Amino acid sequence: MSDAREILQQLAATIEQRRSAPADSSYVAKLHSKGLDAILKKVGEEATEAVIAAKGGERQQLVYETADLWFHSLVMLNASGIDIDEVLAELQRRLGRSGLDEKAARGQNGEN
Numbered sequence: 001m002s003d004a005r006e007i008l009q010q011l012a013a014t015i016e017q018r019r020s021a022p023a024d025s026s027y028v029a030k031l032h033s034k035g036l037d038a039i040l041k042k043v044g045e046e047a048t049e050a051v052i053a054a055k056g057g058e059r060q061q062l063v064y065e066t067a068d069l070w071f072h073s074l075v076m077l078n079a080s081g082i083d084i085d086e087v088l089a090e091l092q093r094r095l096g097r098s099g100l101d102e103k104a105a106r107g108q109n110g111e112n
């Protein structure tokens with residue numbers, strides 16, 4: 001399998017390219033034509049579907065729904081002008097740091 005960052009970059013580039021395609025020829029373009037709220041609604045729906053699959057112990061369905069969730073999250077980031085490298089850098093920054101330390105630091109900085 002290719003490097004994970006490579007796959008995400010390739011998919012993000014495809015999303016950027018497809019957003020201006022005719023809406024009847026592209027799922028990405030169709031979503032964009034409906035506006036940001038429709039994109040955000042899809043992210044919420046896909047997250048819920050992933051949770052339901054996990055709760056039901058449906059292993060293969062969870063893989064499928066998580067792929068849907070990641071894809072729609074990339075569409076959301078693209079619509080918001082955020083490069084995936086920004087998210088990857090944030091995850092990398094957190095590597096090796098306890099989530100409990102991270103949580104305590106967020107309280108101090110007034111972040112969520």
Ligand SMILES: N=c1c2ncn([C@@H]3O[C@H](COP(=O)(O)OP(=O)(O)OP(=O)(O)O)[C@@H](O)[C@H]3O)c2ncn1[C@@H]1O[C@H](COP(=O)(O)O)[C@@H](O)[C@H]1O
Nearest residue numbers: 011014015018019025026027028029042045067068071072
């Ligand atoms: N990875 C994906 C991908 N994952 C999921 N989906 C679509 O996301 C939708 C989610 O489906 P749901 O089950 O929620 O229900 P639905 O009724 O089909 O969807 P809605 O009409 O409710 O939005 C499906 O239509 C899937 O086809 C994707 N559509 C596109 N891609 C990638 O985006 C590229 C560009 O796609 P187009 O824009 O269609 O050319 C593709 O080559 C793929 O690499």
